[in-house]
Amino acid sequence: MKGILINGSPKRRDSSSGALLDDLRSLLDPGTETAVMTVTASHPAASSAYTGMRWEPAPEDVKQLSGLSFLVLSFPLYVDGIPSHLLSFLTELEWQQKNNRLLESAEPLAVYAAVNCGFYEGKQAALALRIxxxxCLRCGFEYKQGIGCGAGAMLAQLKGAPLQKGIKKPLGTALKDMAARIGRLEKGKDQLISLSFPRPLYIAAAHIGWKKQGRENGLTVKELKS
Ligand SMILES: Cc1cc2nc3c(=O)[nH]c(=O)nc-3n(C[C@H](O)[C@H](O)[C@H](O)COP(=O)(O)O)c2cc1C
Known part of the structure; x- marks a missing residue:
């Protein structure tokens, strides 16, 4: 069985979306053939909305995207929705599917999604999962299951932390369920979770982080709030 894991974070490295995909990959059946596609703003399909030019998939894209049984989208929540560069990419994929059957397969493509967000509550991602x-409906694909992971901004710093216990346990449980469903191309309920970390501490750490980032970029706390 062949699948593609799409990392839709605009960050070139150290993204939470990428860390989440690494964790999911570690739980998939070893016989599953997976490739990771990174979609940053410089991906030609992602920039189509700004350039006005239709995406022409390169031969390696066609190779990577054909004969798939499943697709996993992992991305950060932006303004309760999908980051604009990823939305452009998905719009182009939809066009390619409708006009060129780019993702042709015997069964409708099974789509799973994992949205990580800065807010503590995973339910913040519910709307993005509906999008x-x-x-999927527009493309003729089958939406199978989604995960909304609150406090997701911490994931990039938690690479290699165990999934069975501690902070990442709720995510580990959700990913284990998703990985098993991917193995059977099965549908499941969306799982809206938070990492196992006290909410007040998470919020306090976020405030310290923003102030530090502001200082590093020449902004005072007052300017950050204005
Ligand atoms: C432009 C922008 C908009 C964002 N909007 C939201 C939001 O609406 N809700 C939320 O919980 N987090 C929001 N975030 C926070 C990101 O979802 C969060 O930092 C995420 O963990 C980043 O994931 P990544 O490392 O995979 O890019 C936003 C971040 C940015 C830069």
């Missing part, structure tokens, strides 16, 4: 579900 993915609607995109």
């Amino acid at each position: 993915v579900e609607n995109w």
